[in-house]
Each structure stands twice: as structure tokens, then as C-alpha cells.
Amino acid sequence: MMKDLLWAESQKLHRSKILWIAGFATVMVGLIVFAQGQFTFYDRRYIDGAGWFMTAAQSLATFYVLPAVISLLGSYMICREEQEDTLKSLRLIPVDEVKLTLAKMILAFVFSVLIYLLLFAITFLVEAVLHLEALSVGLVLENLKIYFLDGVGVFFAISPIIALVARMKKGYWLALVFAEIYSFAGLFASMSQQLKTVYPMTAVFNISGYYNANMFQVLIGVVILMVCVILSLLILKGWNRKTK
Amino acid sequence: MLKLIQVEFLKLRRRKFIWLMLLAALFMPLAAVFYFSSVKGTGVDPIMFYKWTAFSYTPWIILPVVLGMLCTMLMYNENQYDMLKQLWIVPVNKMAYFFSKFAVVLVYSICFMLVTATASILTGVLSGYIPFDSESVLYLLRKCMEISLLTAFAVLPVLAVAAAQKGYILPVCLTLIYTFLGFILLMVNMYLHPLSSMTAIVMYDIPGVVFDQPLNIPAAFLCIGVWAAASAVLANVALVRRK
Numbered sequence: 001m002m003k004d005l006l007w008a009e010s011q012k013l014h015r016s017k018i019l020w021i022a023g024f025a026t027v028m029v030g031l032i033v034f035a036q037g038q039f040t041f042y043d044r045r046y047i048d049g050a051g052w053f054m055t056a057a058q059s060l061a062t063f064y065v066l067p068a069v070i071s072l073l074g075s076y077m078i079c080r081e082e083q084e085d086t087l088k089s090l091r092l093i094p095v096d097e098v099k100l101t102l103a104k105m106i107l108a109f110v111f112s113v114l115i116y117l118l119l120f121a122i123t124f125l126v127e128a129v130l131h132l133e134a135l136s137v138g139l140v141l142e143n144l145k146i147y148f149l150d151g152v153g154v155f156f157a158i159s160p161i162i163a164l165v166a167r168m169k170k171g172y173w174l175a176l177v178f179a180e181i182y183s184f185a186g187l188f189a190s191m192s193q194q195l196k197t198v199y200p201m202t203a204v205f206n207i208s209g210y211y212n213a214n215m216f217q218v219l220i221g222v223v224i225l226m227v228c229v230i231l232s233l234l235i236l237k238g239w240n241r242k243t244k
Numbered sequence: 245m246l247k248l249i250q251v252e253f254l255k256l257r258r259r260k261f262i263w264l265m266l267l268a269a270l271f272m273p274l275a276a277v278f279y280f281s282s283v284k285g286t287g288v289d290p291i292m293f294y295k296w297t298a299f300s301y302t303p304w305i306i307l308p309v310v311l312g313m314l315c316t317m318l319m320y321n322e323n324q325y326d327m328l329k330q331l332w333i334v335p336v337n338k339m340a341y342f343f344s345k346f347a348v349v350l351v352y353s354i355c356f357m358l359v360t361a362t363a364s365i366l367t368g369v370l371s372g373y374i375p376f377d378s379e380s381v382l383y384l385l386r387k388c389m390e391i392s393l394l395t396a397f398a399v400l401p402v403l404a405v406a407a408a409q410k411g412y413i414l415p416v417c418l419t420l421i422y423t424f425l426g427f428i429l430l431m432v433n434m435y436l437h438p439l440s441s442m443t444a445i446v447m448y449d450i451p452g453v454v455f456d457q458p459l460n461i462p463a464a465f466l467c468i469g470v471w472a473a474a475s476a477v478l479a480n481v482a483l484v485r486r487k
Binding site: 017018021022024025028029032033035036038039060064065068069072076083173176177180181184185188191192 | 261265268271275278279282301305306309310313317324411413414416417420421423424425427428429431432
């Protein structure tokens with residue numbers, strides 16, 4: 001059943017333009033950070049430093065753009081059934097709405113990881129073209145790990161927002177605004193050592209290795225993200241009880 | 245035209261979420277209270293406090309994102325309920341329709357910055373970080389007016405794209421990218437993007453702000469003007485095509 005739902009959801013996404021738009025947004029983020037790399041500091045452009053582009057792109061994208069894009073995709077997948085009036089037909093089949101929402105959440109998770117890997121591919125290619133000889137295998141693999149864990153962690157961090165949208169049905173605007181403010185607030189949370197450890201968006205950076213964090217901070221980060229996942233599951237469960 | 249603007253405002257009464265978005269205006273004033281409590285303590289220069297609350301991330305990120313969403317909502321609403329056909333039958337002039345939406349964005353932008361200014365004064369004075377003096381308050385209000393007017397013109401490209409699209413996904417993603425681009429280009433070239441040009445115009449006389457690029461206010465106005473004119477043309481072409 002779950003397999004069928006996942007297949008159906010992926011087919012729906014294929015027909016939608018949102019994947020292209022999200023891909024375009026990711027490419028644009030790469031281009032914009034590349035433009036920032038032209039900034040000269042002490043007679044040296046940022047982009048000339050090996051690894052700068054890969055490091056800067058993931059942090060800037062996470063604070064300003066990608067969480068909102070991921071939550072937009074998640075909320076779009078959930079809200080479109082209500083908007084396009086297909087939910088009634090799905091209920092007639094009958095489809096378990098919680099399983100349906102879970103399938104959509106799983107796809108949003110996969111999308112989150114893929115979008116970060118796409119950004120990694122773009123930044124790595126640019127770095128390779130600019131200064132291949134200065135790139136070590138260790139540096140590339142370390143960045144690949146950071147991007148992958150960012151993709152996983154960011155989805156977990158924003159999952160309560162997507163779950164909340166599933167409950168509200170027409171709240172996709174809220175998902176966007178919440179996700180944008182939530183990720184942007186990470187900039188301020190990163191100023192305080194304590195807040196940095198417990199705030200979900202910065203906890204992702206502690207786990208991924210972008211921030212220099214000790215084992216305790218990483219463990220707290222894992223716990224915080226687990227709390228986010230449990231919270232989103234509770235929201236979905238509560239919603240299921242309400243609809244029954 | 246005035247009737248169209250009035251109708252647009254009447255429609256807003258039914259949209260609670262648009263008013264909820266005004267809460268985003270409180271974000272930086274509240275963040276400033278936490279920042280100054282942990283870093284600076286009391287006796288802060290009012291202009292320095294306002295630089296944090298109203299002249300930094302609010303015009304760079306928060307206001308453009310909120311206005312971009314508002315533009316998308318205003319345009320998407322008519323598409324969602326298939327109202328455009330009826331409007332064209334009335335008939336409503338397409339550019340008058342576009343500029344009536346812009347009038348809403350402009351007024352909303354002014355309201356947003358007035359909320360930011362009020363929250364900045366209240367959080368600063370009530371927490372005891374800054375003294376209340378009329379000179380700095382008037383300066384804050386003047387700057388907030390400049391920011392609100394210029395930002396509304398700077399987000400015209402988003403309004404034009406929203407007018408050209410039936411859905412909301414592209415205009416919303418564009419809002420995020422457009423704002424992020426404006427923020428990053430501040431450091432590279434301020435005269436390419438309307439939002440970074442707006443920052444150049446607003447920030448040039450704020451004490452303590454140093455630009456690493458030569459300041460050219462006419463070029464900044466020209467940038468905003470060219471983008472606004474191009475947006476109006478794009479919106480006109482898109483609306484004429486969508487019969």
C-alpha cells in the first residue's frame with residue numbers, strides 16, 4: 001500500500017513544474033554565492049580559496065532559501081489534494097490519509113536530500129573547474145558529508161511545519177513564512193553558544209560538521225531533531241484522530 | 245483607479261493571514277532586545293539600536309520576502325477563483341488593475357515599517373537601552389518611510405511575475421531568490437539590483453555605515469526606475485496575452 005502511494009505521489013510530482021522550479025532555485029543559489037565570491041578581501045577574491053564556495057553555499061542556502069523551498073514542496077504536495085478537489089476521490093477509494101501524508105513526507109525528505117546533493121554537485125563542479133589541484137579527496141568527502149547531513153537534518157527540523165500544514169490543509173502560506181523565519185532566525189541563534197546547540201536549524205550544522213561541535217553538542221542536536229520528528233508525528237496522529 | 249484601489253483594500257478585510265504577516269515586523273526589534281541584553285547592556289546610542297532593529301535585516305530580507313508573498317497572494321487570489329475573466333468583462337483596464345495591486349503593496353509596506361518603527365521605539369525605551377529623544381525618533385520615522393516607499397518599488401518585478409503566472413510556486417521561489425540576490429549583491433555591485441540600490445539610497449547618511457563601493461545615488465535611482473518600468477511593461481504584456 002505504502003509502495004503504491006509513494007509511486008503515485010512521485011508520478012504526480014513528475015507532472016508538476018515544482019521540481020524544475022526547485023532545481024532552478026538551487027542553481028540560482030549557486031550562481032548568487034558565486035557572485036559573492038567575486039568580493040575581494042585583502043587583494044584576494046573569496047572564490048580563489050579552495051573549498052570556500054562549497055562551504056559558503058550550504059550555509060547561506062540553509063539560512064536564506066532552501067528550508068523555505070523544501071517546506072513549500074512538502075506543503076504543496078499536501079495542500080494540492082484539497083485545492084484541486086481530489087481529496088474526495090481519494091477518500092472514496094478509500095485511502096488512509098495518514099499513510100498518504102506520510103508518503104508525501106517521505107518524498108519531501110528524499111527531495112530535501114536530493115536538493116542539497118544537487119547544490120553540492122554544482123559547487124563541486126565549479127571548485128573543480130577553478131582549482132582542481134588544490135582540492136583534496138578529504139575536503140570533497142567532508143563537504144559531501146556536510147551537504148548530505150544538512151539535507152537530512154533540515155527536513156527533520158522543518159517537519160513539524162509541514163505536519164502543521166497537513167493539519168491546516170490551506171496553510172501553505174504559513175508553511176512558507178514559518179520556514180523562512182525559522183531558518184533566518186538561525187543566524188541570530190548562532191550568535192549564542194547555548195542557543196546554537198538547541199536551536200534546530202543550527203543543531204543541523206553541529207551534526208553535519210559545519211560548526212566545530214563537541215560530542216555533547218552533536219548528541220543534543222540529534223535529540224532536538226528527534227523531538228522535531230516526534231512532534232510532527234504527534235501532530236499527524238492528532239489530525240488523524242480528528243478526521244476519524 | 246481610486247475605486248479599484250478601494251476595492252482591493254475591501255478584499256483584504258477577508259484575508260486574516262495578510263494582517264498576521266505584519267507580526268514579522270516585530271522580529272528584528274525583539275532580536276535586538278536579546279542581542280543588546282547579552283552584548284551591550286544599557287546606554288546604547290539610539291541610532292545604533294535602530295540600525296539593528298529597522299535598518300539592517302528588515303529592509304534587506306524581511307520586508308522584501310513579506311512584500312513578495314503579498315504580491316503573490318494578491319495575484320493568485322484572482323486566478324484561484326477565476327475572477328480575472330469577470331474583471332475583463334466589466335471592463336477593467338489591465339494596467340489600472342496592476343497598479344491598484346501595487347497601491348496595496350505600497351500601503352502595506354508603509355504600515356509594516358511603521359509597525360517596525362513603533363516596535364523599535366517601544367522595545368528600546370521600555371527595556372531601558374535607549375533614551376526617548378524626538379530627534380532620533382524623527383530620524384527613524386524618516387528612514388522607515390524611505391525604506392517602505394523604495395522597497396515597494398523594488399519588489400515590482402515580483403508583482404509582475406506573479407501577474408504573469410497562474411500558480412504561486414514560481415513567484416514565491418522567485419521572491420526568495422530575488423531577495424537573496426539583492427542581499428548578496430550589496431557586497432559586489434549595489435547598482436544592479438533594485439533591493440541593493442534601495443539599501444544604497446537609504447544607508448548613505450546613516451552614521452557609522454561605510455561602503456566599500458563608490459556611492460552613486462542617481463545610479464541607484466536609475467536601477468530601481470529601470471527595473472520598475474520593465475516590470476510594468478512585462479505585466480502589461482502578460483495581462484494582455486491572458487484573455
